[in-house]
């Protein structure tokens with residue numbers, strides 16, 4: 344599972360470097376993403392990473408945690424405080440990673456991607472980042 348921010352509609356360099364550093368080790372591994380950012384919640388970073396991980400032979404699962412406006416969930420002590428929806432989607436992601444069917448399974452294809460985007464978090468903030 345990767346936890347990734349989004350910058351300028353893309354993924355961060357450290358995540359790409361980690362993926363590039365290993366090759367065979369990634370192959371056939373299920374992979375899930377927790378993304379965060381501004382209003383976009385890091386979803387575009389994840390879409391870009393899916394191209395990379397599938398090239399490496401990894402198998403993305405269908406569940407995801409996408410956290411919009413991350414700063415609103417960080418308290419004065421810099422501790423992340425997830426809302427209920429984020430926690431629910433994290434449980435769903437971990438369940439799928441630990442034994443559920445990967446997205447490549449045709450039986451999973453009909454299922455919509457689920458995420459925490461824009462649920463329980465007021466929209467607004469710094470504009471369309």
Ligand SMILES: Cc1cc2nc3c(=O)[nH]c(=O)nc-3n(C[C@H](O)[C@H](O)[C@H](O)COP(=O)(O)O)c2cc1C
Nearest residue numbers: 348349350351352379380381382383384385413472
């Ligand atoms: C220059 C800049 C560009 C950003 N671009 C995006 C973006 O394209 N999509 C998004 O969802 N958030 C974007 N953000 C918000 C960041 O994802 C957010 O600040 C996040 O906390 C950054 O992660 P980090 O604090 O772990 O580095 C941007 C922030 C900055 C400063």
